[in-house]
Amino acid sequence: MNIAIFLQYYHTPDCPTAARPYALVKRLAQDHDVTVITTRSWEPRRLSQDFPWVPSGANLVRFDVPYHNSMSSLERLRAFLSYAVRAVAHGFRMPPPDLIIGSSPPLSAAMVAAGVASLRGLPWIFEVQDLWPEFPIQMGAIPGPGLPSLLYGLESALYRSATHVVPVSPDMERHVHTLAPNASTTSLEYGTDLQLVADITDDQRSRMRRDLSIDRPSLVLYAGKFGRANAIPTLLDAAQQLSDRSDLLFAFAGRGYYDSAVQQAADQHDHIRAIDPLPYPDTLALFSLADVSLVSFLDRPVLAANSPSKLYDSLATGTPVVVTNPGWTKRLVERHACGWYTPPESPTRLAHRLRRVFDNPDRLEEAGRNARTVAHQQFDRAALMNQYASLIDNVRGST
Structure with missing residues (x-):
């Protein structure tokens, strides 16, 4: 044909x-x-x-x-x-x-x-x-x-x-x-490409951790566009509210409208990193290093219906997600216990959610297992x- x-x-x-x-x-x-x-x-x-x-x-x-x-x-x-x-x-x-x-x-x-x-x-x-x-x-x-x-x-x-x-x-x-x-x-x-995920090596992760100065025990990752639709100010505000957590590092990997805001936050706070965009296989490796990823959008009906690629990539690497879409992604992570929902207009609620997640390592580990399972079954x-x-x-x- x-x-x-x-x-x-x-x-x-x-x-x-x-x-x-x-x-x-x-x-x-x-x-x-x-x-x-x-x-x-x-x-x-x-x-x-x-x-x-x-x-x-x-x-x-x-x-x-x-x-x-x-x-x-x-x-x-x-x-x-x-x-x-x-x-x-x-x-x-x-x-x-x-x-x-x-x-x-x-x-x-x-x-x-x-x-x-x-x-x-x-x-x-x-x-x-x-x-x-x-x-x-x-x-x-x-x-x-x-x-x-x-x-x-x-x-x-x-x-x-x-x-x-x-x-x-x-x-x-x-x-x-x-x-x-x-x-x-x-x-x-x-x-997501499960074969590329399977090809990620421990050496690759170690090099990435060193090259990107990932120097704290736990990593919270946002990887994607820094666009106007992506609620980046909410994520930055929540990260700054968690500056007292010496165990947490926030990484923002991408480019877009909020480039300067992300870079300014990284310059001012030791626990925030700005990372240049990476090829897709390296982005998957970065997701595999993270403990939690953020999949964030403004509260618009059209954004609640979208299909964020970073959601699938995160789940495939066994990294649970916090979503801000009140649509099908919220239903997905709650139904499969592979993540959590917080509203995009509330950085305080996001910060509170992350505190609770990292204060309950057994639940975090279970969510990671569930994430990998749903990715293999559906995505x-x-x-x-x-x-x-x-x-x-x-x-x-x-x-």
């Missing part, structure tokens, strides 16, 4: 990301001819050279469309439109594939997939990695009321037009059915990609 994937932001495990697009492309290319229509935006951000940028059996069509987190809303819109125009043109020039996948965000990539599929009479799968336009609307990036209403209508139309919709969390799936009750859907979470990325491959075969066979 020939499969075309419209995906604006493709990356590999050499980047400081969870690399799910790479895993999907690599898996599908085992059985099919796969062409990814993407951009070069992540290529310069590779931090290592351990993985082939193009998996065997795949072909990448790459456009030069810059993108970075410091862009204004207008600059981002220009990047989305630039990709969309080029991707549409390529979509009509290329030989017709048997199936199209369109991955959002941004919503424009899914629009391209839908348009090419419709005009060429092809089935298409809508992969929903974030809820757009819900996310930028709830974060105040899109003025109302006219434009949001237009975008909601477009989103609903895309769900209805897709042959199948693949959200990456159960709450996203519920959102899809709210707008398109008859949509055919299957939730497939990001998951093995290889198994999830096999499910994705089977879903694609079924979609193609039913059209």
